[in-house]
Amino acid sequence: MNTARARWAVAAGAALALGLTACAPPSTDPTPAPTAGGLSGTLEVVSYHPENTPLYDRLAELAEQFEAQHDGLTVEITFGGGPGMPPIMTRYLAGDAPDVNPTLGGQCPNGELIEGGLTYDLSDALKSDFGDGGTWEDAIHPAVRSQLDSWVDDSVCMAPESVTVIQFFYNKKIFAEHGLSVPETIDDLIETAAALKSAGQTPFAVTGTFAFYMQLYWDYLMLRHVGAEAYTHAIGGAQVTREPIPGERPLLADLPGVRDAARDLERLVSDGNILDGFRSTDFTAAQMSFFQGDAAMILMGSWLVSEMADAIPEDFEVGTFAFPVATGGAGDQATTIGGVQGLSVAADAKNPEAAIEWLKFIGQADVQATYASEFGAISGYKAAPAPEGFEAVVDMLADGEMQMMYFGLLGQSAEIQAAIHEPLTQLFFGQIGADEMVTQMSQRLDAANG
């Protein structure tokens, strides 16, 4: 980025912020519910997916259906994924936010947007009728509902579109050829990897260019060996939990089970267990390698199949299994890491009535059922069926808890992210061992948390 552009961006942001603070002081009061009435005008909806992708096309089709239900309403779709995200953020700051914006990684929009009063509080709307005799809130899975609250105040910052869970995807044909069954424990997984490797088959496809995806392995191992609360506390995660964790923040290196987690990670990712060239392979290429049979397994979100729909060979048989348990581990063995893919409404939405109706429309049983059947999406709503292979996940949503994806690291400072990611990447790259990784993470987290 050149300096002139940086100056422009910062200067524009400064001017906008001053304007915002002068003209529209942030309010912590819930945003008033929109008045009833017919929908008209324009509704702007942000898509994370670019044009000519299956998920963009799905959104365009839904937009047409919604327009057909509401004469006089036009739905405009704006690209806001990847490089499109900074402009969306700038529009929020400028008071020109799109009406509906998807949230990332199961987290509410940027906490400062909520603090700044720029995100619509859906508390009242969730109590409204959902068209099936109950309220909107009643229609949502309990484990999903708990993820919709903002962590900076009492507002509800998003409504669910779908749920993602992180799990292993495996190539059924490869497993069958080598007489392998789905591993249930981490030791089983390591043995499965060894068996595949000795047969000349690479066990895992991983991207080395996106640390958050490498972090998924570490997060699960910490969840199984250490437990979510202790790990979150050691990260300094009071900022990403709604209630402060009592007691003094522990050092990561002092957590019981942390070295077991690190050693298991080293066993999993060393000795050629990962696809050649993974260090410079981005996640799309890694996913492609898995579907081309170059690797037998990939740890990824449940969005994988829908994201890669156009690239999956017709005869490819994909199977899934939960991250294995740590035998004797002190952590949570049954919890799944995942997140809610939500939709938020801008506080200064130009068409809030239509925006809220759009969120409800997305949650309707038929829309969700099509999403599940055509894209394998897991719904956040009780009425939608579970896609094939995800029945157990849906049962868990009805009963249990879900651990936030990346343990909230997306919302943490660059220093805290680097404290986890850099030693982790070094271990994946074979530059340091398990004990050194834990020591480095612990020291850097301590420094980053002051």
Add this chain to the structure above:
Amino acid sequence: MKTRRYGIIDRQKRRMLIPFLLPALVLYGAITLYPGISTFYMSVMDWGGVGDPVFIGLDNFTRLVRDPTLIKAAGNTFFYVVVGGFILFPLAITFALATKSLRRGKLYRFLILAPIALSVTTAALLWKFAFNPNFGFVGDVFAALGLEALSSWEWLGEPSTALFIVVLASVWHGIGIWMLFFISAIERVPPELREAAILDGANAFQVFRHITFPLIWEMTRTLIILWIIQASQAFGFIIAMTNGGPLGATEVIGTYLYKQAFVQFEYGYAAAVAIVLSLVVVTLTVISRRIGRRGEGVEY
């Protein structure tokens, strides 16, 4: 001190200038002065994009000094400028001279210039795919040459080689323009000087060393400064090829600044980084001008 007294006509002439200068001054103020001043203002604030900026004095600047990622990014930026310059300038001059004397020189010029027609993203992806250890053709070429160790090398995945490959890609993409600059400079050198040197028995290298190079030095010096400014702001190739990785090996000040502003939403800190980047560019430019003056150009 003697001051000049302006007459009525002079004063009227000066007043007449104001309306003509005003549009340019307004534009300059709006697109250069105001953002510049705002950046200074923002650099002493803590601001996440929403709410009131909080004055924190020089905290952002003291943080810069202790920020290991920024220090690494500054080192990488320096590497980009120096190594890129040492590759770019000799090659551009060589191409300019060679295409001038070779048959079908214009065709070669066109071929060398052609990559500039590609967008930075497209060019970066081409290089990224070429160096992919699984399906890139570079590995196949090394394998065909019997260089097995190099054929499986992760050029963009190894911290020791990633930045060098990005520099090569960037030079490949832009070298055509620099070649054109040198062609225009070389064509301004009076041919009779070269002919006289040749008649005196000078070989091609001696003609270049003692005639051509001194006469294009002024242009070269300006181009070096331009390169320093451009390379210090490197961004596009790095974002598209490595996004600053692996392990920060290709993080430069430009990409770090972008991430601070638009990924971390730390606008105050990003503004402080922007100011440091500006100072780095100015410092490098001054140093290169000082060094460049030691060999003053020859007038002709």
